[in-house]
Amino acid sequence: MATKQSLLALALLAAACILLLIPSASAVTDLDYCNKHKDYPVKVSGVEIVPDPVERGVPATFKISATTGETITTGKLVIDVKYFFFNVHSETDDICTKTACPATDKFELSHSQTLPSVTPPGTYTITMKMLGDKDEELSCISFKFSIGLFSPVALS
Template sequence: MASSNHRRRVPVLLAAAAALLVVLLPAPAAATDVEYCKQGRDYPVKVSGVEIVPDPVISGQPATFKISASTDKSISKGKLVLDVKYFFFHVHSESHDLCDETSCPATGEFVLAHEQTLPSITPPGSYTITMKLLDDANKELTCISFGFSIGFLSPLSII
């Protein structure tokens, strides 16, 4: 009889261990909805997607933003300008050299990748990033906006 109870407990323990593992692993990146700043405008750089890891972002932890794009131009200089809003309030702006975020010259399909660690005091909630890619003459090559969330708890804080 003891061995019968033991056989019933093993699948339950395995299921519990598997559930715990799923909870502790980082969530897979999900595709993020992207909107062009000016609908109908034919931007020289087309954005095909944005990936944010982890999603939701965790305050005080590094997050990676990957923007998949393509162009038929050869872009050897430029800058990436980011504006961040918390709900509807502007909270942050920054600018980066394009060649620090991707291989230059950027041509064909390329990925802009930026890692950012948000301060641990960053409030949880919904944020929107507007990203402009400008060439060396400050001509707008693309302009997109997308949302992201900062979670309420770090997955490590519940362990």
């Protein structure tokens, strides 16, 4: 017959396993500007990744909070993703598909992506450039995100 201590230990172990399987609701990620000495017209105050870590086969959303003293009516968002030092993904989008234009003062860019089930786990680096209507650099940031070892797609 199991003792109260062993039942308590088993319950705590089960609770810990469940918490590890539940993706976090959100996480704020550290970011770096591409050129630390440049005074970008768009200042990025944070990056939120949901879920974190990113799961293969599950939509991941990257939300970038920013401010500007300009009015952004057109432009591009250029995204490059590296796994270690290998470029694994690049895309260019109309900035107004990622935020409401015109963007002024405080605004948020949002980008969603579903990674294939064969995506290797580990740490990736994203570089995001915001370019204006004349391809002038409004901002450039980089940040890391992780893809978990286990995936619901791989388990199903």
